[in-house]
Amino acid sequence: MELKVGDKVEMKKAHPCGSNIWEVTRIGADIKIKCLGCGHEIMNPRVKVEKGIKKIINSEK
Numbered sequence: 001m002e003l004k005v006g007d008k009v010e011m012k013k014a015h016p017c018g019s020n021i022w023e024v025t026r027i028g029a030d031i032k033i034k035c036l037g038c039g040h041e042i043m044n045p046r047v048k049v050e051k052g053i054k055k056i057i058n059s060e061k
Contacts, residue, residue: 001050001053003024003027003031003050003056004024004027005024005025005026005027006023006024007023007024007056007057007058008021008022008023008024008036008056008057008058009021009022009023009024009033009053009054009055009056009057010022010053010054010055010056010057011052011053011054012052012053012054013052015035015037015038015040017035017037017038017040018037019035019036019037019038020054021035021036021037021057022034022035022036023036025041026043028046029045029046030043030044030045030046031043031044031045031046031049031050033049
């Protein structure tokens with residue numbers, strides 16, 4: 001899956017705040033994503049994040 005910093009993604013499961021839209025803020029072996037509902041940031045292994053993505057909403061050009 002081709003992810004870039006700044007991409008907004010829709011996850012399969014919603015965050016406890018109710019939002020399921022996240023912004024990618026760091027790419028590497030781990031991917032850091034920021035909830036666009038409450039601003040909470042998490043860092044998870046790339047495999048776990050890519051498995052949880054439903055769709056890429058938009059991409060920075």
